[in-house]
Amino acid sequence: MKTVLAANPLLAAEAGNHTARNLTITLFLVFVAVTLGITIWASRQTKTATDFYAGGRSFSGFQNGMAIGGDYMSAASFLGIAGIIALYGYDGFLYSIGFLVAWLVALLLVAELLRNSGRYTMADVLAFRMRQRPVRTAAAVSTITVSIFYLLAQMVGAGALVALLLGIKPGTTFLGMDAATAKVATIIMVGALMIIYVTVGGMKGTTYVQIVKAFLLMTGALLMTVLVLAKFHFNLSELLGAAASASGKGDKLLEPGLRYGVEVAGNSTQTFYNKMDLLSLGIALVLGTAGLPHILIRFYTVPTAKAARKSVLWAIGIIGTFYLLTLALGFGAAALVGSEAITAQDKAGNTAAPQLAEALGLEFFGGDLGGAALLAIIAAVAFATILAVVAGLTLASSSSLAHDFYANVLKKGETSERQEVRVARISALVIGAISILLSIFAQNLNVAFLVALAFAVAASGNLPAILYSLFWRRFNTSGAVWAIYGGLLSAVVLVFFSPVVSGAATSMFPDHDWQWFPLSNPGILSIPFGFLCGWIGTLISKEHDEEKYAELEVRALTGSGAH
Amino acid sequence: MSTDTPAPTASQPDKYLAVQRSDEFAGLRRALRGFVFPMTVAFFLWYALYVILSAYARDFMGTKLFGSNINVALVFGLLQFVSTFVIAWLYSRYADRKIDPVADRIRAEIGEVTHEDGPRG
Numbered sequence: 001m002k003t004v005l006a007a008n009p010l011l012a013a014e015a016g017n018h019t020a021r022n023l024t025i026t027l028f029l030v031f032v033a034v035t036l037g038i039t040i041w042a043s044r045q046t047k048t049a050t051d052f053y054a055g056g057r058s059f060s061g062f063q064n065g066m067a068i069g070g071d072y073m074s075a076a077s078f079l080g081i082a083g084i085i086a087l088y089g090y091d092g093f094l095y096s097i098g099f100l101v102a103w104l105v106a107l108l109l110v111a112e113l114l115r116n117s118g119r120y121t122m123a124d125v126l127a128f129r130m131r132q133r134p135v136r137t138a139a140a141v142s143t144i145t146v147s148i149f150y151l152l153a154q155m156v157g158a159g160a161l162v163a164l165l166l167g168i169k170p171g172t173t174f175l176g177m178d179a180a181t182a183k184v185a186t187i188i189m190v191g192a193l194m195i196i197y198v199t200v201g202g203m204k205g206t207t208y209v210q211i212v213k214a215f216l217l218m219t220g221a222l223l224m225t226v227l228v229l230a231k232f233h234f235n236l237s238e239l240l241g242a243a244a245s246a247s248g249k250g251d252k253l254l255e256p257g258l259r260y261g262v263e264v265a266g267n268s269t270q271t272f273y274n275k276m277d278l279l280s281l282g283i284a285l286v287l288g289t290a291g292l293p294h295i296l297i298r299f300y301t302v303p304t305a306k307a308a309r310k311s312v313l314w315a316i317g318i319i320g321t322f323y324l325l326t327l328a329l330g331f332g333a334a335a336l337v338g339s340e341a342i343t344a345q346d347k348a349g350n351t352a353a354p355q356l357a358e359a360l361g362l363e364f365f366g367g368d369l370g371g372a373a374l375l376a377i378i379a380a381v382a383f384a385t386i387l388a389v390v391a392g393l394t395l396a397s398s399s400s401l402a403h404d405f406y407a408n409v410l411k412k413g414e415t416s417e418r419q420e421v422r423v424a425r426i427s428a429l430v431i432g433a434i435s436i437l438l439s440i441f442a443q444n445l446n447v448a449f450l451v452a453l454a455f456a457v458a459a460s461g462n463l464p465a466i467l468y469s470l471f472w473r474r475f476n477t478s479g480a481v482w483a484i485y486g487g488l489l490s491a492v493v494l495v496f497f498s499p500v501v502s503g504a505a506t507s508m509f510p511d512h513d514w515q516w517f518p519l520s521n522p523g524i525l526s527i528p529f530g531f532l533c534g535w536i537g538t539l540i541s542k543e544h545d546e547e548k549y550a551e552l553e554v555r556a557l558t559g560s561g562a563h
Numbered sequence: 564m565s566t567d568t569p570a571p572t573a574s575q576p577d578k579y580l581a582v583q584r585s586d587e588f589a590g591l592r593r594a595l596r597g598f599v600f601p602m603t604v605a606f607f608l609w610y611a612l613y614v615i616l617s618a619y620a621r622d623f624m625g626t627k628l629f630g631s632n633i634n635v636a637l638v639f640g641l642l643q644f645v646s647t648f649v650i651a652w653l654y655s656r657y658a659d660r661k662i663d664p665v666a667d668r669i670r671a672e673i674g675e676v677t678h679e680d681g682p683r684g
Contacts, residue, residue, distance in 0.1 A: 090636055094617065097643045101610050104650055108599040237630030244632065255625040255636055256617040263621075275618045282614035286607070305666075309658060316651045320644055471596075547576040550583035557591055558582075558670040 023376035024165045031384050035209045039197050042205035049417040052202035053120035053399050054300040061307045065314020068298050070210030074389040075157030080448025083349025085330020087339050089253030091260045096323035098285025105290040107312045113470050113556040115299040115308035119563045122296045123404040126469050129548035130477040136404040138484040142461040143293040143400040147393045153450035155439035158190045158386045159183035160350040165379045191436035194390040199425040206391045213388035220381040221325045227360045228332035243334035273518040284523030288455025291462030294396035305559050354379050398427035460526035461488030464534045475538050482537025487530020494522035591665045
C-alpha cells in the first residue's frame with residue numbers, strides 16, 4: 001500500500017490529508033465524549049453553591065496545581081508562543097518568561113491570603129471590608145471584561161486550527177463549508193461545548209477537564225520536544241543554528257528585537273514607541289496573572305491556604321517545564337517548517353506547532369500517514385487546551401455575574417443558593433454567546449498577543465485593588481471603586497485607540513483609522529494609573545472600618561474562619 | 564448566603580481586633596511581610612533588568628557565550644526560570660517553618676468560627 005502511495009506523491013498527500021482529518025475528528029470526539037462523561041458525573045456531585053463555584057473545596061494541592069496548569073497554559077501558550085518564536089525568534093520567549101515569573105506575584109502576595117479570606121469570587125476579598133454593592137459591581141464588570149478579552153484569544157486560536165486540521169484550502173470545501181465558514185462553525189462549536197461544561201459540570205467538571213488537558217498538553221509537548229531534539233542530535237545549539245539559517249534572518253533570530261522594540265532606522269520616535277511597547281508588554285505579563293479572575297477562583301477549590309500554596313508550587317513546576325519546551329517547539333518549527341509555510345497557513349503564526357507536528361511525524365513515523373497521525377494528535381491536544389481554558393473563563397465570569405452582581409448587588413444578599421446557581425448557569429450561556437459573536441471579528445490577531453492584552457487589563461483593573469485590599473489598612477470603598485474603574489477604563493480605552501483595533505494592516509478593523517495611542521500594549525501607563533487611582537480614591541474618602549480590617553487581616557493571615 | 568462573611572457573634576469583632584493588636588500576630592505579620600516584600604522587589608527588579616536589556620542592550624544580549632549559537636539573551640532568559648524555581652522553593656521552605664506554625668497557633672487560640680456551610684465550606 002505504502003509503495004503504491006509513494007509512487008504517486010499527490011495521491012499520498014491526499015490520503016495523508018484524509019487520514020489526518022478523520023483521525024483528528026475521531027480523537028477530538030473521544031476527548032469530547034470523555035470530558036462530557038466527566039462533566040455529567042461531576043454534575044451529580046454538584047449540589048450546593050460551594051460545589052458549583054468551588055468544586056466543593058475538595059481538590060488536593062497537586063490536583064489543583066495540574067488544573068491551574070490546564071487553566072493557564074492556553075492557546076496563547078501553546079499555539080501563540082510557538083508561532084511567535086517560529087516567525088520572530090527570541091522575542092516569543094519573552095512571553096514564556098513573563099508568563100512564568102508572574103506566578104511569583106501570585107505565590108508570594110495573593111494566593112494564600114485570598115484563599116483564607118474569600119469564598120467564591122475575587123470580589124469576596126475586594127468587598128470584604130467595603131460597602132458591598134459598589135465594589136462588587138465594579139469587580140463584576142472588571143472580571144467579565146478581562147475574561148472576554150481572554151476568551152476571544154482562545155476562540156481565535158480554535159478558528160485558526162480548524163482550517164489547517166480539516167485541510168480546507170481556498171476553493172475546496174468540507175461538508176459543504178469553505179474555510180471561512182468552517183472557522184465560524186468551529187468557534188460556535190467550541191462556544192457551545194464550553195457552555196455545556198460550565199452549566200452542567202460547574203467547577204468540579206471544569207477542574208477535571210483542566211486536569212486531563214494539562215496531562216495531554218504536557219505529554220504532547222514533551223513528545224514533540226524529544227523528536228525535535230533527536231533530529232538535532234540533542235544539541236540545542238545545533239537546533240538554534242538550523243532555525244537561524246532556515247529563517248534567512250541569521251543570528252538576529254536568536255536575539256531580541258525582530259518583533260518587539262524594533263529599531264526603525266531614521267525614525268527615532270517610532271523606535272522609542274517600539275521600545276516602550278516592549279517594556280509595556282513585559283510589565284503587563286508579569287503583573288497580569290495575579291489579577292486574572294479565572295486563576296484566582298482556582299484557589300478556592302482547595303481546603304486550606306497551605307494547599308493553595310502547594311497548588312501554586314506544582315503549577316510553577318508544570319508551567320515552567322512547559323514554557324521551556326516552547327523553545328524547542330518554536331525554534332523547531334522555524335527550522336523544520338519554515339516561516340513561509342507557516343504564514344501561508346496562518347498570517348499570525350498560530351498554526352506553527354501543529355505544522356511542526358506534521359513535519360515531525362513525516363520524518364519519524366513513516367511518511368505522510370505518520371505526519372497525518374501526529375498532526376491529528378497535536379491538533380486534538382490543542383483543541384482540548386482551548387476547551388479547558390474557555391470553560392475556566394466562562395465559569396469565572398458567570399460566577400461573578402451571579403454571586404457578585406445578581407446575589408449581592410441586585411438582590412442585596414436576599415436570594416437562595418439554588419436561585420444563585422441557576423443565575424450562574426444562565427450567565428454562562430449569555431457570556432458564551434457574546435464571546436462567540438466577538439470572536440468572529442478578531443480572527444486576524446495572534447492569540448498570544450490578544451492574551452497579553454487581557455493580562456494588561458487584569459493588571460490595571462484588578463491587581464491594584466487586590467494588593468491594596470490585602471495590605472493597605474487605609475484602603476476603602478472609594479479607593480477600590482476608583483482603582484478598578486480607573487485601571488480598567490484606561491486600559492480598555494488605550495487599547496481601543498491603539499493600532500491593535502484600527503489604523504494598521506494587522507488591526508481588527510484595518511479599513512478604519514481612529515488610532516492615536518502609539519503602543520499596542522497599554523500596561524506601562526494603565527497599570528500605574530490603576531494604582532494611582534486607588535490611592536487618590538482612598539484619600540478623598542474618610543470611610544474606614546478598623547474592625548473589618550482587623551477581621552480581614554487576621555483571617556487572611558491565619559485562616560481563622562476560612563470557608 | 565446573605566453575605567460573604569459569617570454572621571459574627573457579638574464578641575467576634577472585638578476578638579479579631581484584640582488578636583490583630585497582639586504581639587504574636589504582629590510577629591506573624593512581620594515574618595510574612597519581611598519575606599514576601601523584599602523578595603517581590605528583588606525578583607521584579609531582576610525581571611525588569613532582563614526586559615530593559617532586551618530593549619536597550621541588543622549587542623550585549625546577542626553576545627555569543629558558548630556553543631556556536633548560545634547567546635547572553637538565551638542564558639539570561641533561562642536564568643529567569645532558575646530564579647523563579649528557587650524563589651518558589653525558598654518561600655515554601657520559609658512558610659513551612661516560620662509562618663504556618665504561628666498561624667496555626669493563633670487560629671487555634673481564636674477557636675472555631677462557624678459558617679452556615681461549615682468551617683471549611
